[in-house]
Amino acid sequence: MRVISDLDECRAWVGDRSAPRPRVLVPTMGALHEGHLSLVDLARERAGDDGEVAATIFVNPAQFAPHEDFDRYPRQLETDLAMLEGRGCDVVFAPERPAMYAPDASVAVVESGIGAGLEGASRPQFFTGVCTIVAKLFNLTQPDAAVFGEKDYQQLAVIRRMVRDLDFPVEIIGAPIVRETDGLAMSSRNAYLSDDERAQASVLSRALGEARELIQQGQVDVLTLLGQVEQRIASQPLSRIDYVAGVHPDTLESIDAIGEDGLLIALAVWFGKTRLIDNLCWRRNLAGGA
Numbered sequence: 321m322r323v324i325s326d327l328d329e330c331r332a333w334v335g336d337r338s339a340p341r342p343r344v345l346v347p348t349m350g351a352l353h354e355g356h357l358s359l360v361d362l363a364r365e366r367a368g369d370d371g372e373v374a375a376t377i378f379v380n381p382a383q384f385a386p387h388e389d390f391d392r393y394p395r396q397l398e399t400d401l402a403m404l405e406g407r408g409c410d411v412v413f414a415p416e417r418p419a420m421y422a423p424d425a426s427v428a429v430v431e432s433g434i435g436a437g438l439e440g441a442s443r444p445q446f447f448t449g450v451c452t453i454v455a456k457l458f459n460l461t462q463p464d465a466a467v468f469g470e471k472d473y474q475q476l477a478v479i480r481r482m483v484r485d486l487d488f489p490v491e492i493i494g495a496p497i498v499r500e501t502d503g504l505a506m507s508s509r510n511a512y513l514s515d516d517e518r519a520q521a522s523v524l525s526r527a528l529g530e531a532r533e534l535i536q537q538g539q540v541d542v543l544t545l546l547g548q549v550e551q552r553i554a555s556q557p558l559s560r561i562d563y564v565a566g567v568h569p570d571t572l573e574s575i576d577a578i579g580e581d582g583l584l585i586a587l588a589v590w591f592g593k594t595r596l597i598d599n600l601c602w603r604r605n606l607a608g609g610a
């Protein structure tokens with residue numbers, strides 16, 4: 321597995337005309353777990369034997385607000401590299417922060433539609449930071465396809481929109497949420513949780529699972545479903561709800577009732593100082609998410 325941290329070396333790798341194709345990219349912030357590795361597996365499948373799987377590891381300061389957890393975000397490069405190599409990744413691009421942002425950088429990619437609500441409402445800087453770094457990583461690594469997790473459902477939608485609107489020649493592939501045995505969606509931030517918080521955090525997937533059951537029993541009223549989810553989460557004393565929202569799975573606009581296209585229930589909940597997100601995407605004849 322080739323590990324690149326230098327931008328010139330990255331450009332040389334990309335410019336090598338004998339490089340295998342297709343190249344499938346998995347962008348991450350490191351502190352890898354099985355959720356990330358499932359993306360690498362999917363990338364391997366898509367790239368095929370003749371293709372190339374590349375991952376990036378970069379904790380992107382631009383997507384953290386000053387009060388957020390950039391400084392304490394877990395970093396474990398050597399462990400991450402071993403995990404990626406074990407899953408058949410071919411190339412890892414792990415740049416240093418100064419190489420990625422000039423001190424006077426003044427251009428950003430702003431998505432102003434589907435990124436405005438949900439995560440965008442709670443974290444106003446977030447999607448501009450995400451779009452800008454993903455655009456830079458696409459320019460630097462020039463992949464044919466890139467894999468993103470449905471755990472960050474809105475992020476996946478925003479990236480699809482960016483690729484469409486800015487004509488990036490990159491196919492965006494969504495990958496299902498990978499969960500711990502008790503249902504908690506895997507996340508690098510789960511490491512922050514105390515034992516008590518960790519035990520109570522499994523309520524998120526249980527609440528979403530119950531919502532799915534209610535939908536399967538015929539409940540179409542979104543407020544009723546959200547009320548159930550909120551009540552279930554609030555039963556855990558260490559939880560503090562940021563939002564629980566019911567939106568159209570494609571437009572991410574609020575809806576009152578489940579229609580032809582189904583429903584996305586997206587949530588963000590604090591346990592102590594740790595903010596967790598999860599979602600259930602329910603489509604007719606195709607139940608996903610929790």
Ligand code: AMP
Nearest residue numbers: 348349350355468469471472497498506
């Ligand atoms: P991150 O390192 O948190 O920025 O995540 C990198 C990529 O991994 C993103 O596309 C995430 O959506 C994806 N990811 C993170 N956790 C999971 C999970 N539990 N299941 C599937 N994909 C995930």
